[in-house]
Amino acid sequence: MAPEQRVAASLADMDPVVEEAVVRSFIEPRKRAQYITRLGSVKTRQKFMNGHFFHMRDLDPQYAQRIPPGQQNAEDVLRLLRERGSSELCYVISGSSNYDGEEIDLRLALDDLFSDSVAGTFLVCEPERLGYFQGEEPGEGYILERR
Numbered sequence: 001m002a003p004e005q006r007v008a009a010s011l012a013d014m015d016p017v018v019e020e021a022v023v024r025s026f027i028e029p030r031k032r033a034q035y036i037t038r039l040g041s042v043k044t045r046q047k048f049m050n051g052h053f054f055h056m057r058d059l060d061p062q063y064a065q066r067i068p069p070g071q072q073n074a075e076d077v078l079r080l081l082r083e084r085g086s087s088e089l090c091y092v093i094s095g096s097s098n099y100d101g102e103e104i105d106l107r108l109a110l111d112d113l114f115s116d117s118v119a120g121t122f123l124v125c126e127p128e129r130l131g132y133f134q135g136e137e138p139g140e141g142y143i144l145e146r147r
Contacts, residue, residue: 014101016040018091021127026144031058039093049095053120054136064133064142072141074110077132080143081106086125095120 023035035058038048052058067077090106092099097118099109109123110132119136122144131144 015091015103018124018127019093022091022093022122022124022131025128025146026060026063026122026131026133028058028060046095049093049120053095053122056120056133056135056140059133059142059144063146064144066139067141067143069139072114072139074107074114077114077141077143078107078110081125081130081132084125084130084143084145086130090131091124091127093122093124094118097121 019039020036023032023039027035035048035052038044067080071077071080086106088106089103090109091103092101092109094100097109097112099112106123106125112118113121113123113134119134119140121134123132123134125131129146133142133144134140
């Protein structure tokens with residue numbers, strides 16, 4: 001299915017409360033309104049994610065910790081998230097995953113992310129507290145955490 005069709009077909013199932021909480025928690029303050037508006041629109045969602053998620057420059061550096069390259073794999077990221085109290089499920093916001101807008105098993109999401117080179121993806125464990133972001137460039141994996 002083409003990305004535009006996937007997004008249009010699933011936008012009704014997305015959780016705008018979770019997505020807004022993620023934006024307010026982990027995106028730089030000056031960009032938050034734009035993210036909330038564009039992610040919530042069928043017309044702009046996919047194009048916006050394609051333009052911003054693959055080469056992410058808008059994570060709030062206070063809450064984004066880059067993971068060392070040697071730990072950017074499904075097992076290590078799962079361990080890091082579990083050490084911080086992640087749940088078994090995560091909500092996916094993604095420019096390239098078929099799971100965009102769905103809540104799925106965290107291990108499944110990480111396996112998908114690393115085995116299929118799915119980039120431009122947020123895995124949200126706790127919307128206002130904990131998540132993971134994977135960009136397109138090597139080494140662009142971040143634990144997102146607010147304490």
